Amino acid sequence: MTRPLQFKVEKSLFDEDGVGRARAGRLSLAGATGQPQEILTPVFMPVGTVGSVKAVTTAELRRMSAQIILGNTYHLYLRPGHDRVERLGELHRFMNWDRPILTDSGGFQVFSLSALNKIDDDGVTFQSHIDGSSHRFTPELSMSIQKALGSDMVMAFDQCPPYPAKPEEVQMAMQRTLKWAARGLEVPLKAHQARFGIIQGGLYEDLRVQSAREITALPFDAFAIGGLSIGESPELMQKMAYFTAPLLPADKPRYLMGVGRPEDLVEGVRAGIDMFDCVMPTRNARNGQLFTSQGKINIKNSKYADDPGPLDPECLCETCTQYSRAYLRHLFICREVLSARLNTIHNLTYYVRLMTEMRTAILENRFDDWVKSFYTKSRH
Amino acid sequence: MTRPLQFKVEKSLFDEDGVGRARAGRLSLAGATGQPQEILTPVFMPVGTVGSVKAVTTAELRRMSAQIILGNTYHLYLRPGHDRVERLGELHRFMNWDRPILTDSGGFQVFSLSALNKIDDDGVTFQSHIDGSSHRFTPELSMSIQKALGSDMVMAFDQCPPYPAKPEEVQMAMQRTLKWAARGLEVPLKAHQARFGIIQGGLYEDLRVQSAREITALPFDAFAIGGLSIGESPELMQKMAYFTAPLLPADKPRYLMGVGRPEDLVEGVRAGIDMFDCVMPTRNARNGQLFTSQGKINIKNSKYADDPGPLDPECLCETCTQYSRAYLRHLFICREVLSARLNTIHNLTYYVRLMTEMRTAILENRFDDWVKSFYTKSRH
Numbered sequence: 142m143t144r145p146l147q148f149k150v151e152k153s154l155f156d157e158d159g160v161g162r163a164r165a166g167r168l169s170l171a172g173a174t175g176q177p178q179e180i181l182t183p184v185f186m187p188v189g190t191v192g193s194v195k196a197v198t199t200a201e202l203r204r205m206s207a208q209i210i211l212g213n214t215y216h217l218y219l220r221p222g223h224d225r226v227e228r229l230g231e232l233h234r235f236m237n238w239d240r241p242i243l244t245d246s247g248g249f250q251v252f253s254l255s256a257l258n259k260i261d262d263d264g265v266t267f268q269s270h271i272d273g274s275s276h277r278f279t280p281e282l283s284m285s286i287q288k289a290l291g292s293d294m295v296m297a298f299d300q301c302p303p304y305p306a307k308p309e310e311v312q313m314a315m316q317r318t319l320k321w322a323a324r325g326l327e328v329p330l331k332a333h334q335a336r337f338g339i340i341q342g343g344l345y346e347d348l349r350v351q352s353a354r355e356i357t358a359l360p361f362d363a364f365a366i367g368g369l370s371i372g373e374s375p376e377l378m379q380k381m382a383y384f385t386a387p388l389l390p391a392d393k394p395r396y397l398m399g400v401g402r403p404e405d406l407v408e409g410v411r412a413g414i415d416m417f418d419c420v421m422p423t424r425n426a427r428n429g430q431l432f433t434s435q436g437k438i439n440i441k442n443s444k445y446a447d448d449p450g451p452l453d454p455e456c457l458c459e460t461c462t463q464y465s466r467a468y469l470r471h472l473f474i475c476r477e478v479l480s481a482r483l484n485t486i487h488n489l490t491y492y493v494r495l496m497t498e499m500r501t502a503i504l505e506n507r508f509d510d511w512v513k514s515f516y517t518k519s520r521h
Numbered sequence: 522m523t524r525p526l527q528f529k530v531e532k533s534l535f536d537e538d539g540v541g542r543a544r545a546g547r548l549s550l551a552g553a554t555g556q557p558q559e560i561l562t563p564v565f566m567p568v569g570t571v572g573s574v575k576a577v578t579t580a581e582l583r584r585m586s587a588q589i590i591l592g593n594t595y596h597l598y599l600r601p602g603h604d605r606v607e608r609l610g611e612l613h614r615f616m617n618w619d620r621p622i623l624t625d626s627g628g629f630q631v632f633s634l635s636a637l638n639k640i641d642d643d644g645v646t647f648q649s650h651i652d653g654s655s656h657r658f659t660p661e662l663s664m665s666i667q668k669a670l671g672s673d674m675v676m677a678f679d680q681c682p683p684y685p686a687k688p689e690e691v692q693m694a695m696q697r698t699l700k701w702a703a704r705g706l707e708v709p710l711k712a713h714q715a716r717f718g719i720i721q722g723g724l725y726e727d728l729r730v731q732s733a734r735e736i737t738a739l740p741f742d743a744f745a746i747g748g749l750s751i752g753e754s755p756e757l758m759q760k761m762a763y764f765t766a767p768l769l770p771a772d773k774p775r776y777l778m779g780v781g782r783p784e785d786l787v788e789g790v791r792a793g794i795d796m797f798d799c800v801m802p803t804r805n806a807r808n809g810q811l812f813t814s815q816g817k818i819n820i821k822n823s824k825y826a827d828d829p830g831p832l833d834p835e836c837l838c839e840t841c842t843q844y845s846r847a848y849l850r851h852l853f854i855c856r857e858v859l860s861a862r863l864n865t866i867h868n869l870t871y872y873v874r875l876m877t878e879m880r881t882a883i884l885e886n887r888f889d890d891w892v893k894s895f896y897t898k899s900r901h
Binding site: 192196197198200225229230236237449459464467468471472477479481483 | 601827
């Protein structure tokens with residue numbers, strides 16, 4: 142049987158120690174409908190929490206060239222329920238999205254979002270953040286939920302300890318994550334579904350080394366770095382991603398979970414990461430924080446009240462080509478629904494284009510120059 | 522100088538007393554950019570309160586064949602300010618809408634929405650519903666604001682008494698409306714702007730007759746029926762519209778302000794009305810109330826939780842062709858922004874199509890049959 146995921150590194154850059162770093166790749170998937178899918182990396186995945194990338198339609202996601210989105214297992218399990226989604230044609234059909242979907246394991250939300258969670262070696266008991274009802278996730282159930290959702294990429298159920306945490310706690314979570322990973326692998330998935338293992342180990346290099354060694358020994362199709370971007374400084378996060386990326390196999394996709402700001406994506410790609418996801422472009426859009434080629438803009442600022450110019454003169458999205466900063470500010474001040482839409486379209490377009498630019502720069506052997514130019518412009 | 526508005530009745534139906542009733546027409550406008558515009562009537566105008574039809578883009582409005590939208594003078598005066606809108610290229614350019622716009626006079630919101638308004642013969646002093654700041658509207662200022670906004674159709678500043686009101690109050694408001702109408706006509710507008718006079722008189726037939734006689738003697742391009750749909754029963758509203766419509770010149774457009782439910786539009790067209798506006802399709806959409814060819818649907822209802830079918834099997838809008846009732850219910854329950862969007866696209870499409878169907882039925886001499894079929898299906 143062919144693997145559901147194939148990955149080809151088209152070009153890889155090496156640092157002065159000969160370690161493989163920034164790379165451009167092609168990720169091929171079997172596809173939920175039998176139609177093969179291809180993703181060009183590095184790639185950013187917009188977050189479609191509960192079966193919708195907040196404020197935008199899937200038609201808009203296609204227009205902005207989003208290649209893959211993420212769905213949250215915890216949220217979809219609670220509402221509308223994974224069995225219901227499966228009955229309605231799985232997540233792709235339910236939300237009208239024909240490109241790939243990655244689902245997380247639900248672990249992160251169980252630990253961070255739900256009330257009163259209780260962890261043991263077998264799984265986690267938690268209360269719903271919606272109605273306080275009691276639920277229990279195990280590695281097996283997480284796989285079954287993701288199987289029902291029919292996503293293209295399935296994440297192992299891991300334990301992400303909070304930050305800061307003592308080395309003993311981080312080590313225990315790491316060991317549990319390893320056992321849970323092995324248990325999850327025993328659960329059959331649908332033929333098109335690829336499996337991602339997750340490296341834990343917090344900010345401890347020795348634990349990262351151990352976790353990477355043990356997890357990558359298991360037959361996963363790709364690997365993710367978990368347990369970062371959970372409260373530590375961006376510098377620490379970037380440093381640990383740079384340390385961990387080369388510990389993962391060079392011939393499989395590397396995914397840095399929950400990251401991040403544009404500069405974090407740049408540093409992630411520089412470290413050798415292929416995939417990213419974050420709520421930042423969508424959430425910040427709804428709060429009026431917009432990313433542009435000249436740096437961040439808070440559209441609420443009164444200096445934009447009479448500004449007839451486009452949000453980002455270098456951007457070709459619907460928002461930047463059709464509306465003025467003055468109009469976008471007005472919509473935000475009036476709390477119009479259209480504000481969330483237009484801002485989200487722009488921020489996601491910015492993120493998608495950022496990744497495309499990095500990919501092109503890698504392929505054209507000018508990534509370092511591109512990075513310099515990025516920092517010069519965005520600190521403008 | 523040519524008039525900024527021309528109206529041609531293409532076909533008119535007559536009741537048993539020989540009174541002209543339902544009609545199909547073509548309304549031609551000079552156009553804000555010098556590009557002539559044509560509107561096929563009867564027509565429904567989506568409400569774009571503060572420079573956006575809530576939750577949808579102007580591209581979507583064009584796709585659903587909306588021919589004209591309405592802007593609220595009161596709201597745009599307060600935020601972002603009419604002078605600012607004018608500096609930014611007037612309302613069309615500000616909100617990226619190249620088809621016609623009608624602006625109301627601000628009168629209705631001043632009386633219904635603002636706190637502590639005080640009316641005298643010269644104008645109205647009121648407090649902003651946003652920050653309590655004090656403002657004063659006069660017929661002259663209302664014209665100046667609408668001139669600055671650059672709308673294609675400008676409404677006279679009228680006094681709409683509340684419901685219920687004594688005949689003396691209604692009569693006084695009616696007389697004031699007449700004087701204000703004459704004063705407004707003295708204020709020069711832009712060359713492309715057409716003027717609408719407003720008939721008041723509440724639910725008193727003699728006052729409606731008098732108001733119609735006096736207002737239609739003034740040189741307006743079109744006439745509106747005001748003071749209805751403000752709390753009286755739908756039956757009383759429909760009866761008074763039916764009474765008042767033939768009092769207005771047959772060769773000029775007739776606009777029934779703030780109406781209404783689909784059946785009110787049907788009865789309005791039957792009475793001889795050409796233009797309508799109402800927040801109902803947009804507001805109800807955001808509350809999960811959807812209009813379909815089989816009657817109203819409350820999408821929150823649990824019976825839709827597993828319903829894979831389209832919202833309205835007869836509708837060809839983006840929502841009905843791409844999403845299931847189950848998905849729409851899920852989005853509504855989760856309060857996703859996308860819920861407001863998809864629901865609004867459907868409801869407005871339903872309203873636009875309702876008007877198109879009536880127009881076609883009138884032109885094809887089968888309006889009475891269409892009305893019967895409408896009531897049979899929607900009471901299904």
